[in-house]
Amino acid sequence: MSAPNKSNNKKLFIKTYGCQMNVYDSERMAESLGGQGYETTQTPEDADMILLNTCHIREKAAEKIYSELGRLKGLKAEKPDLKIGVAGCVAQAEGAEIMKRQPMVDLVVGPQSYHRLPAMEEAVTKGEKALDTDFPEDDKFETLKSRPKAKRGPTAFLTVQEGCDKFCAFCVVPYTRGAEVSRPSERIIREAQELVEAGVREITLLGQNVNAYHGHDGGLAGLIWDLDKVDGLERIRFTTSHPNDMDDALIEAHGTCDKLMPYLHLPVQSGSDKILKAMNRKHTRDEYIKLIERIRGARPDLLLSGDFIVGFPGETEADFEDTMDLVRTVGYGQAYSFKYSTRPGTPAAERAQVDEDVKLDRLHRLQALLGEQQRDIQDSMIGRKVKVLFEKHGREAGQMIGKSEYLHAVFAEVSDVSIGDIRDVLIVKSERNSLGGEIC
Ligand code: 5AD
Ligand code: SF4
Numbered sequence: 001m002s003a004p005n006k007s008n009n010k011k012l013f014i015k016t017y018g019c020q021m022n023v024y025d026s027e028r029m030a031e032s033l034g035g036q037g038y039e040t041t042q043t044p045e046d047a048d049m050i051l052l053n054t055c056h057i058r059e060k061a062a063e064k065i066y067s068e069l070g071r072l073k074g075l076k077a078e079k080p081d082l083k084i085g086v087a088g089c090v091a092q093a094e095g096a097e098i099m100k101r102q103p104m105v106d107l108v109v110g111p112q113s114y115h116r117l118p119a120m121e122e123a124v125t126k127g128e129k130a131l132d133t134d135f136p137e138d139d140k141f142e143t144l145k146s147r148p149k150a151k152r153g154p155t156a157f158l159t160v161q162e163g164c165d166k167f168c169a170f171c172v173v174p175y176t177r178g179a180e181v182s183r184p185s186e187r188i189i190r191e192a193q194e195l196v197e198a199g200v201r202e203i204t205l206l207g208q209n210v211n212a213y214h215g216h217d218g219g220l221a222g223l224i225w226d227l228d229k230v231d232g233l234e235r236i237r238f239t240t241s242h243p244n245d246m247d248d249a250l251i252e253a254h255g256t257c258d259k260l261m262p263y264l265h266l267p268v269q270s271g272s273d274k275i276l277k278a279m280n281r282k283h284t285r286d287e288y289i290k291l292i293e294r295i296r297g298a299r300p301d302l303l304l305s306g307d308f309i310v311g312f313p314g315e316t317e318a319d320f321e322d323t324m325d326l327v328r329t330v331g332y333g334q335a336y337s338f339k340y341s342t343r344p345g346t347p348a349a350e351r352a353q354v355d356e357d358v359k360l361d362r363l364h365r366l367q368a369l370l371g372e373q374q375r376d377i378q379d380s381m382i383g384r385k386v387k388v389l390f391e392k393h394g395r396e397a398g399q400m401i402g403k404s405e406y407l408h409a410v411f412a413e414v415s416d417v418s419i420g421d422i423r424d425v426l427i428v429k430s431e432r433n434s435l436g437g438e439i440c
Helices: 020-034 061-078 088-094 097-101 111-125 185-197 219-228 248-256 273-278 285-298 317-330 356-379
Strands: 010-016 038-040 049-054 083-087 107-109 130-132 155-159 202-206 235-239 263-265 303-310 334-339 385-393 399-403 409-413 422-430 435-439
Touching: 010 020, 020 038, 020 049, 020 111, 020 155, 020 202, 049 061, 049 088, 061 083, 061 088, 061 097, 083 088, 083 111, 088 097, 088 107, 088 111, 107 111, 111 130, 155 185, 185 202, 185 219, 202 219, 219 235, 219 248, 248 285, 273 317, 285 317, 303 317, 303 356, 317 356, 334 356, 356 422, 385 409, 409 422
Parallel strands: 010 038, 010 049, 049 083, 083 107, 107 130, 155 202, 202 235, 263 303, 303 334, 409 435
Antiparallel strands: 385 399, 385 422, 399 409, 422 435
16 A cells, blocks of 8 residues: 555665666566656655665675765754665675664665565555565566656667676676576567667667576577668667677677678687686686687777676786787787675685785786777877767757767757757867867
């Protein structure tokens, strides 16, 4: 019985940590709590409910959340009716421990239980505590409120797959997000159509291991081809992939599907066969390099992005040099690199660790190389014509900012361009994190 709350226009503040999937989840949680009378606010001081949507992928994640909760104590003291919730992977990993350490927390919800939020909200409104970190069987996205028709920006995330069965030795995802589950393709197509009706022109399909998607007979490529038929949808992207799940159909789609953008995030983590084995990545350095050659064979202008971990247990200077060499061989237009950090409960956490200063030194060297490649590839865009999907107005009058096919941010002086338009742009300059262009 929640009717009395529904017209109250209460305010919800969500702070999102971590990956794009959390961004998507936060959006869906906000929509779902919209049905309980909440609208979102950007200021925590105005909020009747604060949700921290947390990430557990790297170091000290839980400690950061406990300090954030500590900072919120003052707000709660001033406003005793304020409800505080913790969602996401730290909620999943810590569970009831959160309420033990911070008794002012009203609600703890794991990533697989967001569809139960309305009921949990009703419980906390009555002054009860609500905790749910189950892995239920039902499709939480289907049970959540359907997507609102209100006009929205031209790009959106859409989660198609969650969890992971790969068990890389460093990673918490198989524990916090659970086993790999794919959403049925019909539901994804329906959600994509709703997004397009609301003004979306580019969709990024999300999954922890998105190319292992099996909710369609044709795998992820089959889903992409179905999305290709959605009128009004102009661009499709997907992230994050595992090299072993890049099947032939998906490689081919990069060459034949016009809506599939020439950008691929394909983490390798290390260039050393010994370390790849210790990481349980289940492929070799050569297999990865050959795979990239095949994908580039299908789509020569593909911009490749990757993730790297330095200082994994057992990594010697020679292993690290193998990573540097692989980076030089492959060439990345975008990359994320991290020092290995122990995650409790994962196999590598128990092994002998590399010294912190060695890790830091390797990280700096790798980042210098990756930064150089990224700049060279960005600079090489000068003189080229790209298609830009304009997303927002720039800081200067008459200027708009959008993304090229290759996911480079591009700004241009415009006169008759609206948000959501796709225009040909000639690139004329390359700045630190963006390209400057002229509409042609
Ligand atoms: N330490 C450092 N980096 C990690 N990643 C995942 N787990 C760890 C860890 N324990 C990185 C990987 C992954 C990205 C999302 O985060 O590179 O691809
Ligand atoms: Fe983690 Fe990705 Fe490995 Fe899965 S494939 S265990 S999500 S790093």
